[in-house]
Amino acid sequence: MTKGVRVTAVDCGPLNVEKGILMTGATGKIDVPSSVYILEHPKQGVILYDTGINFNVADPEAAAKYWGPGMREAFGVKMTREDAIDRQLINLGYKLDDVKYVIQSHLHLDHAGGMCHFPNATFVVQKNELRYAWWPDAWPGLVYCFNDYKDTRGFNFLQVNGDVDLFHDGTIKLISTPGHTPGHQAMIVRLENRGPVCFAADTAHLKEAYQNMAPMPYDWNTEILSDSYTRIRVLENAGVPVYFSHDPKDFAEFPSNGEWAD
Numbered sequence: 001m002t003k004g005v006r007v008t009a010v011d012c013g014p015l016n017v018e019k020g021i022l023m024t025g026a027t028g029k030i031d032v033p034s035s036v037y038i039l040e041h042p043k044q045g046v047i048l049y050d051t052g053i054n055f056n057v058a059d060p061e062a063a064a065k066y067w068g069p070g071m072r073e074a075f076g077v078k079m080t081r082e083d084a085i086d087r088q089l090i091n092l093g094y095k096l097d098d099v100k101y102v103i104q105s106h107l108h109l110d111h112a113g114g115m116c117h118f119p120n121a122t123f124v125v126q127k128n129e130l131r132y133a134w135w136p137d138a139w140p141g142l143v144y145c146f147n148d149y150k151d152t153r154g155f156n157f158l159q160v161n162g163d164v165d166l167f168h169d170g171t172i173k174l175i176s177t178p179g180h181t182p183g184h185q186a187m188i189v190r191l192e193n194r195g196p197v198c199f200a201a202d203t204a205h206l207k208e209a210y211q212n213m214a215p216m217p218y219d220w221n222t223e224i225l226s227d228s229y230t231r232i233r234v235l236e237n238a239g240v241p242v243y244f245s246h247d248p249k250d251f252a253e254f255p256s257n258g259e260w261a262d
């Protein structure tokens, strides 16, 4: 049993999507996870990085109301009710109130869907992401679902701006990686045995997209994104392993479902 932080991944929204949605110019369909990371910090308790897709989306009729007509089909959602973050936590033996912090990489509908389950947690979000999600530009607005956060005005938000060492103990660092959205943030976790590990969320949607510097059609600003690719590249060059939330191989390689990285 480690005295440090430990992390496990769960898939809170398996998708079967056109690869061209994830990487401009790609063709065919691909099965991808919507990764959520559950962290245990020895002093701070249970922490989530992202919250996946909302439980309503598991049901086609409820999804049409929650996401809007045709959206569930467009994203090839394959999730069941058991895939939603509330059930994932309960199945791993947690109570929902065990979650003390929720770090949101960004607020798109495949990442912010479980915010409703944690009204007592502290949400760590980049300030400009929160503002943008409430009033996005028209076309990226499609991938922000207002239902995910319209009832969160009373929640406790830690609105950070830029890079932050969350607990000032070097265990969890958030780094600003805008481009996919205005306030996207990646997370670097320092594990006792593995050393630093980077969770880059949607800085890119597939490792090959990042390696080829190929954006996806819903990226908010591709010039700013290329600077964020470089931030991730610097980490990789330093030997830090990088995991993207929708890369199937990254999900398969990282300990999941109660198997821990420590």
Ligand SMILES: [Zn+2]
Binding pocket: 108, 110, 111, 202, 245, 246
């Ligand atoms: Zn995503």
